[in-house]
Amino acid sequence: MEMADRDDMKYEPGDPAARGPEAVRRAFANQVAYCRSNGAEVTASVCEGLHDLLDSGRGGAAMRRIRKWQGAPLADALPLRIAGGLHALHLDGAEPDLEPVYAGQRASRMADLLADVIERHEPFLMPWLDGPPQTNEAGRSAGFAAAFLWLVDRGLPGNFALNEIGASAGINLMMRRYRYDLGGVHVGPAGARMRIAPEWRGDPPPSGAFDIVGAQGCDIAPVDLTDERQASRLRAYIWPEYTERFARLDAAIVAARTFPPEIERCPAADFVERTLATEPEAGVTRVIMHSVVWQYLPEEERERIEAAMAAAGARASAESPLAWVALEANRDTHRHELSVRYWPGGETWTRLAVAHPHGAWIEWEPGGAG
Known part of the structure; x- marks a missing residue:
């Protein structure tokens, strides 16, 4: 189903300081709508898969932390934190299963694909949740x-x-x-x-x-x-x-x-x-x-x-x-x-x-x- 047809993925203005499970779901849904309205279909599809993953028990410690996010997910740009980590995995060539996703191919079971990836790379992805994204442009x-x-x-x-x-x-x-x-x-x-x-x-x-x-x-x-490691992190936050x-x-x-x-x-x-x-x-x-x-x-x-x-x-x-x-x-x-x-x-x-x-x-x- 195309995301544009899903009512739960429409952009809805909300309180940036809101917390709790519903605020987490709304943060991901708004990020999907925001990406699509700005022509970022790949990033939208990744965030849509993460949104759908919220209601499952999969994704290991990273998704458990996201589901029980202690801060304000909208103000914290929570969806872009985990999306940046996934993009970094792809840019590093560390996860072949992500190659079709970032090539623009729409996966039929995106949530399951992302769950597998997150569970395999939990130690790498967890630190990406620790700080806000850097989107210098x-x-x-x-x-x-x-x-x-x-x-x-x-x-x-x-x-x-x-x-x-x-x-x-x-x-x-x-x-x-x-x-x-x-x-x-x-x-x-x-x-x-x-x-x-x-x-x-x-x-x-x-x-x-x-x-x-x-x-x-x-x-x-x-x-x-001038630090290649830091520059690479900045690249990961660029929408592909x-x-x-x-x-x-x-x-x-x-x-x-x-x-x-x-x-x-x-x-x-x-x-x-x-x-x-x-x-x-x-x-x-x-x-x-x-x-x-x-x-x-x-x-x-x-x-x-x-x-x-x-x-x-x-x-x-x-x-x-x-x-x-x-x-x-x-x-x-x-x-x-x-x-x-x-x-x-x-x-x-x-x-x-x-x-x-x-x-x-x-x-x-x-x-x-x-």
């Missing part, structure tokens, strides 16, 4: 580039100091080295190895230019792209349907080996508060930015960041403005939105676009309805 930086052009068009200085929370491997912090084609608007060095050209929908962003004069970030578990993402990751690894990004291991709120407590530089737009991170932060930490931004925004000036750029999921519409706030002058959120979560397309509609 250079394609998302196209949205940031478009937002910077929009901010310059609003009169903010075109020199940007980037401060990224949840920076993971720092791939977006290296965007000064990337070349973008944003609906025919080109920005970035012409000779860049990394070239990013999302499918553009709607009018192009304002033409112009910007420069990045500083870039630093934080993450509770930074990834070192998006082959261009593997090429972009390889290009980012080359860039990191040349000049690694500056990433601090610390909580996001600590980083934001400390960053905004420093004296701003005249003629520079200071930016706090993040992509697919906000949902993973505890509520208390989100509140601290919002308070720090409001306080720093009140002190901002035309010569030393502050901007907040976010590419995050709207839980109600099931879409990712590129939104911006800036001080002084644009203190409320403006939605600039909706976008594919991994940068495949951007639908530009500044000020569009939510």
Whole structure:
């Protein structure tokens, strides 16, 4: 049966903090719907098989831990933790039974196939449940580039100091080295190895230019792209349907080996508060930015960041403005939105676009309805 015909696999907005067996089932069902809506049929089929496995007694200790998950499965991105481990097995060539799955062949008894694999590789898979997935993706930086052009068009200085929370491997912090084609608007060095050209929908962003004069970030578990083991883990979280993402990751690894990004291991709120407590530089737009991170932060930490931004925004000036750029999921519409706030002058959120979560397309509609 095609997943789209199953009512239990439809996306349903829910409380990210919900816990318990039903929350686990809903997390997997939502992940299936989310993957399919974004053209990731292989990953959808894997998550569908895992969902069906929840009601069986199979899958060993890994599935027992998933069924009795102690945290909030939606906020913890539980389905992507185990899916990443299974993809890693395939990438390592350690499990021949997974080869047809990742070749796009739909297994007739996916749950049983996955149960066999999980039971055979329990020691390998268990650690994949210990931490959240890392989904650093250079394609998302196209949205940031478009937002910077929009901010310059609003009169903010075109020199940007980037401060990224949840920076993971720092791939977006290296965007000064990337070349973008944003609906025919080109920005970035012409000779860049990394070239990013999302499918553009709607009018192009304002033409112009910007420069990045500083870039630093934080993450509770930074990834070192120059460490092959850590880079391999990052590859495992790439949905196999998006082959261009593997090429972009390889290009980012080359860039990191040349000049690694500056990433601090610390909580996001600590980083934001400390960053905004420093004296701003005249003629520079200071930016706090993040992509697919906000949902993973505890509520208390989100509140601290919002308070720090409001306080720093009140002190901002035309010569030393502050901007907040976010590419995050709207839980109600099931879409990712590129939104911006800036001080002084644009203190409320403006939605600039909706976008594919991994940068495949951007639908530009500044000020569009939510």
